[in-house]
Amino acid sequence: MRAASITASFTPSGIPTSYYNLFADAGLAAAPPLDPETRAPVAPEKLAALFAGGLLEQELSPRPQIPIPEPVLEAYASFRPTPLRRAAAFERALGTRSRILYKYEGASPVGSHKLNTALPQAYYNHLEGTRRLATETGAGQWGTALAFACRRFGLDCSIYMVKVSFEQKPFRRTMMELFGAKVRASPSELTRFGRAFRAEHPDHPGSLGVAISEAIEEAVSVPGTKYALGSVLNHVLLHQTVIGQEALRQLDELGLFPDAVVGCHGGGSNFAGIAFPFVRHRLDGRELQLLAAEPEACPTLTRGRFDYDFGDTAHLTPLVKMYTLGADYVPSPIHAGGLRYHGAAPLVSELVARGLVEARAYSQERTFAAARRFAASEGLIPAPESAHAIAAAEELAAEADAEGRERTILLCLSGHGLLDLSAYDGQP
Amino acid sequence: MRAASITASFTPSGIPTSYYNLFADAGLAAAPPLDPETRAPVAPEKLAALFAGGLLEQELSPRPQIPIPEPVLEAYASFRPTPLRRAAAFERALGTRSRILYKYEGASPVGSHKLNTALPQAYYNHLEGTRRLATETGAGQWGTALAFACRRFGLDCSIYMVKVSFEQKPFRRTMMELFGAKVRASPSELTRFGRAFRAEHPDHPGSLGVAISEAIEEAVSVPGTKYALGSVLNHVLLHQTVIGQEALRQLDELGLFPDAVVGCHGGGSNFAGIAFPFVRHRLDGRELQLLAAEPEACPTLTRGRFDYDFGDTAHLTPLVKMYTLGADYVPSPIHAGGLRYHGAAPLVSELVARGLVEARAYSQERTFAAARRFAASEGLIPAPESAHAIAAAEELAAEADAEGRERTILLCLSGHGLLDLSAYDGQP
Numbered sequence: 001m002r003a004a005s006i007t008a009s010f011t012p013s014g015i016p017t018s019y020y021n022l023f024a025d026a027g028l029a030a031a032p033p034l035d036p037e038t039r040a041p042v043a044p045e046k047l048a049a050l051f052a053g054g055l056l057e058q059e060l061s062p063r064p065q066i067p068i069p070e071p072v073l074e075a076y077a078s079f080r081p082t083p084l085r086r087a088a089a090f091e092r093a094l095g096t097r098s099r100i101l102y103k104y105e106g107a108s109p110v111g112s113h114k115l116n117t118a119l120p121q122a123y124y125n126h127l128e129g130t131r132r133l134a135t136e137t138g139a140g141q142w143g144t145a146l147a148f149a150c151r152r153f154g155l156d157c158s159i160y161m162v163k164v165s166f167e168q169k170p171f172r173r174t175m176m177e178l179f180g181a182k183v184r185a186s187p188s189e190l191t192r193f194g195r196a197f198r199a200e201h202p203d204h205p206g207s208l209g210v211a212i213s214e215a216i217e218e219a220v221s222v223p224g225t226k227y228a229l230g231s232v233l234n235h236v237l238l239h240q241t242v243i244g245q246e247a248l249r250q251l252d253e254l255g256l257f258p259d260a261v262v263g264c265h266g267g268g269s270n271f272a273g274i275a276f277p278f279v280r281h282r283l284d285g286r287e288l289q290l291l292a293a294e295p296e297a298c299p300t301l302t303r304g305r306f307d308y309d310f311g312d313t314a315h316l317t318p319l320v321k322m323y324t325l326g327a328d329y330v331p332s333p334i335h336a337g338g339l340r341y342h343g344a345a346p347l348v349s350e351l352v353a354r355g356l357v358e359a360r361a362y363s364q365e366r367t368f369a370a371a372r373r374f375a376a377s378e379g380l381i382p383a384p385e386s387a388h389a390i391a392a393a394e395e396l397a398a399e400a401d402a403e404g405r406e407r408t409i410l411l412c413l414s415g416h417g418l419l420d421l422s423a424y425d426g427q428p
Numbered sequence: 429m430r431a432a433s434i435t436a437s438f439t440p441s442g443i444p445t446s447y448y449n450l451f452a453d454a455g456l457a458a459a460p461p462l463d464p465e466t467r468a469p470v471a472p473e474k475l476a477a478l479f480a481g482g483l484l485e486q487e488l489s490p491r492p493q494i495p496i497p498e499p500v501l502e503a504y505a506s507f508r509p510t511p512l513r514r515a516a517a518f519e520r521a522l523g524t525r526s527r528i529l530y531k532y533e534g535a536s537p538v539g540s541h542k543l544n545t546a547l548p549q550a551y552y553n554h555l556e557g558t559r560r561l562a563t564e565t566g567a568g569q570w571g572t573a574l575a576f577a578c579r580r581f582g583l584d585c586s587i588y589m590v591k592v593s594f595e596q597k598p599f600r601r602t603m604m605e606l607f608g609a610k611v612r613a614s615p616s617e618l619t620r621f622g623r624a625f626r627a628e629h630p631d632h633p634g635s636l637g638v639a640i641s642e643a644i645e646e647a648v649s650v651p652g653t654k655y656a657l658g659s660v661l662n663h664v665l666l667h668q669t670v671i672g673q674e675a676l677r678q679l680d681e682l683g684l685f686p687d688a689v690v691g692c693h694g695g696g697s698n699f700a701g702i703a704f705p706f707v708r709h710r711l712d713g714r715e716l717q718l719l720a721a722e723p724e725a726c727p728t729l730t731r732g733r734f735d736y737d738f739g740d741t742a743h744l745t746p747l748v749k750m751y752t753l754g755a756d757y758v759p760s761p762i763h764a765g766g767l768r769y770h771g772a773a774p775l776v777s778e779l780v781a782r783g784l785v786e787a788r789a790y791s792q793e794r795t796f797a798a799a800r801r802f803a804a805s806e807g808l809i810p811a812p813e814s815a816h817a818i819a820a821a822e823e824l825a826a827e828a829d830a831e832g833r834e835r836t837i838l839l840c841l842s843g844h845g846l847l848d849l850s851a852y853d854g855q856p
Binding site for chain 1: 506513517535537538539576579580598599602603606607608800803804805806807808809846847849850852853
């Protein structure tokens with residue numbers, strides 16, 4: 001067995017000192033992004049208008065392990081390593097014979113895994129003289145993380161928040177503003193694209209595709225501003241691999257290796273974060289189920305087509321090869337706002353297409369029922385997004401029980417739902 | 429130096445294996461509670477109608493260290509030891525030369541220190557056959573903790589929530605209900621006292637004194653039910669000493685000992701929790717400032733009288749000697765609902781009266797300004813209660829800077845404010 005993903009080094013407290021670059025390590029290749037004008041592979045210089053050089057380098061890096069800069073490690077130290085816990089009370093509530101363990105990313109200051117990538121993104125931009133980052137956010141988890149990271153590294157932060165979430169989750173906005181960010185509902189009146197879109201669709205609830213277009217427009221038109229994305233891109237997934245690397249090590253300390261690894265899936269970042277370091281073992285012949293859990297309301301991996309598509313509604317981004325429901329797809333306004341994205345990360349898509357990762361879709365009703373059981377037994381209120389991973393873990397445990405097997409199931413609890421309690425209130 | 433408070437033993441992960449009983453250890457005595465009818469020291473049997481025997485024994489125990497039962501230690505293990513962190517970014521924001529460290533109790537599943545006592549209270553009641561616990565809650569932190577602990581040990585839970593908080597903080601109620609508790613606004617129509625009180629004061633915002641009366645009435649009138657209190661009593665303060673014991677050890681590992689220890693003060697439990705293990709050192713001659721920070725809207729320690737008084741509005745409790753604003757005092761509805769109590773823990777009162785503990789009061793405006801600075805720099809949104817400790821730490825740091833001194837200030841960040849963001853929203 002090749003051991004690159006196991007021999008990763010850690011700080012004394014247990015934080016990985018490098019990001020794990022699965023595709024380079026495993027010799028896998030993903031289809032390159034295409035220039036929207038020429039349809040040829042996009043020139044890196046074109047992306048330099050949007051992203052810091054240090055991040056672009058990571059996007060295309062051939063190195064299996066990429067060192068984490070010292071200032072980012074220092075920032076991680078206030079919340080990493082995050083806890084890995086056995087959900088013993090939840091197992092009892094289910095009556096399952098399987099072990100269920102969860103890696104809890106909600107312990108970060110902003111309450112989700114998004115800080116893992118917000119910090120290096122703000123750091124590299126700060127290093128290269130960027131004064132301001134523009135971004136979009138769905139449920140607000142990513143926006144909160146970037147707002148905090150920008151504050152930490154001295155950048156201004158401008159956030160386009162999908163309108164339906166802006167209205168459903170006012171406290172996320174308060175939190176971003178506490179961290180000094182400017183927050184507006186998208187579609188907004190602040191960009192050319194936003195104004196045109198509103199004129200055409202006055203009652204539109206917004207979507208990540210639209211908000212991305214607005215943030216990109218701001219990044220290319222306001223001097224000193226660059227763009228930041230909270231999921232989908234290779235470098236974002238790379239940053240999230242701290243989750244899986246820690247989990248591998250924490251499980252190893254318990255003498256465990258999982259039979260299944262589960263994460264919820266919107267753009268793909270928390271799923272990749274928990275799963276990629278384990279994919280290496282699967283490629284090396286170890287039996288291991290990797291399951292991406294997505295909402296039925298936005299079934300990108302289970303119902304989308306695997307093809308080149310735009311990342312945003314205005315078609316400003318390069319074309320990337322991914323599972324997609326179409327750049328104009330508008331999911332219904334479910335509570336799991338962070339999973340309302342028409343596309344999937346190209347790297348996750350590639351693994352699904354190769355049969356290395358399985359995807360299943362779950363209804364909102366089923367995910368909240370699972371989340372309520374988890375909350376009542378473990379005392380942690382899951383984010384509506386993370387609840388999809390819990391529903392999937394329940395299903396895997398039930399399947400194992402039906403087969404008379406005892407499995408070890410690892411799930412990523414990507415965030416807490418303390419700012420989503422109104423969603424729980426309405427449920428039975 | 430006597431070392432009882434330092435030689436406490438810990439689990440391998442760093443949780444104290446016993447509670448620290450300061451008054452027994454230091455040979456201090458507090459005035460005994462008096463029977464409201466006879467005005468003689470209350471007979472323990474009389475209290476047995478309200479409290480489990482295991483808890484009453486702790487209330488009066490002469491043992492300096494009281495072992496923590498194994499099932500409680502197991503429950504603690506999911507969140508203890510809680511982190512001790514240096515607030516380096518906050519220090520920079522203040523421009524102070526002093527070190528500020530915080531013990532973060534908001535990392536517990538329910539988001540505050542209250543779980544430290546909810547768990548042993550539910551455990552001892554479960555052990556002795558209690559089927560149901562009745563309690564009151566102000567801001568909802570205590571109610572959430574008791575609801576969770578009851579769920580863990582298989583008890584039903586009935587909660588009287590101060591009406592103004594019930595209305596201001598609907599999500600706390602959702603959380604208690606997720607954990608299976610019954611929650612009602614107090615004054616309610618469910619108790620004789622509540623009905624009479626409402627008839628007399630139809631628009632009353634409620635108070636902890638009133639809610640306590642209702643919970644006690646339910647405990648004594650419904651079979652199988654006992655009462656639980658989240659602060660004030662000796663055994664509650666005792667349970668909270670896990671905070672200070674851990675902090676002592678964590679500081680010791682950093683080679684530090686504080687010059688000042690700060691906690692917010694409502695009924696006294698988080699303050700006692702962080703401070704009591706340090707009081708021992710003060711008694712042994714070490715120079716150490718112990719500061720209780722309370723709201724100007726409910727200035728129990730700074731403006732109250734030190735005298736025997738009732739703990740509740742209906743005068744159902746024994747009389748205890750404490751700083752009190754009078755059992756009928758109704759503080760204005762500030763956001764720090766957990767600090768709206770007319771009395772103070774008798775043990776804390778005794779230390780204040782002896783000059784061992786200092787008290788200062790802070791305005792709501794000042795505490796929120798401090799909390800905003802802390803949130804923006806450290807990324808953690810403090811509970812409005814905990815914000816008082818932050819305001820006090822700022823003041824101590826400023827005083828030290830003015831004197832040209834560098835001090836080490838330890839504060840207890842007793843809970844997060846993620847369910848109090850509406851309070852932040854309205855502030856400048």
